[in-house]
Amino acid sequence: MSISTTDEIGQKQRSAEKRYRLLAVLAHPDDESFGMGGTLARYADEGVDVHIAIATDGVAGSVAGGYEHTLKELAAVRRRELESAVHILGGTLHMLGYRDSGYIGDPANQHPEAFINIDPQESAGKVVALIREIRPQVVVTHDETGGYYHPDHIQCWKITTAAFKAAGDATRYSEIGPAPYQPQRLYFTGLSNRMIKFFSFMMRLRGQDPKHAGRNKDIDWTRIGIDPHHLHARIDYRRYWDVKRAAAAEHPSQGGGTSRSRMFPEWVQRRFMATETFIRAYPAVADGFREYDLFAGVVAD
Ligand SMILES: [Zn+2]
Structure with a gap:
């Protein structure tokens, strides 16, 4: 029997035991909420063991008006915001512990400890360690454009893709335990x-x-x-709209994710825009392939 992809059966199967695990590796404190927060909230609620790894501390991020005073202690402020948001989404937080690099041209890019200046072999090792410890069947990260060409997002794509390939290979990172583990799916976040x-x-x-x-x-x-033909997975999070909004609101130093809401009435957004889209990187699929569940066909282990 093939694994059903319907919501109802998927939920029951997943809730029975926490045998389905997801690891999202994202660049900044807020990417988990503003980006794929609906998907994370949905899977956590459906019984998937959701893990969220954030690469940087967010110190190069600009702040919303009224938060200028926080610049000195921005890392601590953003860490607290992140912890609250991840709690609302229902995930477990992991920090890779790097310094935020800033956007293209930002002087923060020059900092020797900036994420983008760290040897990718080393930072990929941290993701290998998480994969071998958590054993996620599904791994999600940014796509190679980083969504909007943010260097940290692109770096995240680079190291997570490398870690996905290395984690199951006993000859790579052999000092990292507990044992090699090969996840079954790799997805990249993508906007149409x-x-x-x-x-x-x-x-x-x-x-x-x-x-x-x-x-x-x-x-x-x-x-x-991204061309919609390359967006293979569409995750409907209408039922988790409020959860995503609540998680985003935990990031007031970043504006709380309100930028979109002024353009359309909330009910229009909830009804027609509550879909997050992903590129399926592994196993590769043809252009135009469509799926509605990141765990469709995934075997629990
Ligand atoms: Zn980001």
């Missing part, structure tokens, strides 16, 4: 460029320049987004 084009259009209508978006005006929305 169809959606981005629509948002860019709306921004122009509102007199904003999509080429200079974001709080620091350094994000070019016209370069963002």
Whole structure:
């Protein structure tokens, strides 16, 4: 019998025992909520053992108005925000312990301890250690564009992809225990460029320049987004909309994820935009392949 992909049966199977495990490796404190928070909340609620590894401390992140005073102690502030958000999502938090690198051109990129300046062999080893300890069947990270070309996101993609390949190989990182483990699926987070084009259009209508978006005006929305044909997995999180919003709200130093909500009424967003999309990297699938569950066909072990 093949494993059913329907919500109902999936939930029952997963709730019986915590035999399904997911590891998300993401760059910053807030990526777990603003990005794939709906998916994480949904799987945690369905009984999957959800683990969230955050690579950096977020010290190079800009802060929302009124939070300037926190710059000195930003790492501690963001750590507390992250812990609250992960608690709401229902996951277990792991920190890789690196320094935030900042966006393209940020002087923080030059810091010798910045995540992007660490030997990827070393940082991939930390992800190998997590994979061998947690034994997740499904691993998720950023895609090779980092979503919006953030160097830390791209670094995360690089080391997690390397760790995914190495974790099951007894000849690689042989000093890291407890035993080699090969996860069954690797996914990358990805935003549809169809959606981005629509948002860019709306921004122009509102007199904003999509080429200079974001709080620091350094994000070019016209370069963002993946062709929908390459987005293989679509996770509906309508039932977890409020959980994602609540987790995002735990990051007030980062604006609490409210940027999108002003564009459309909340009910429109909840009804039509409560889907998070992923590229399936391993095992590879053809363009146009569609699935609605990251654990579809995954064998519990
Ligand atoms: Zn980030």
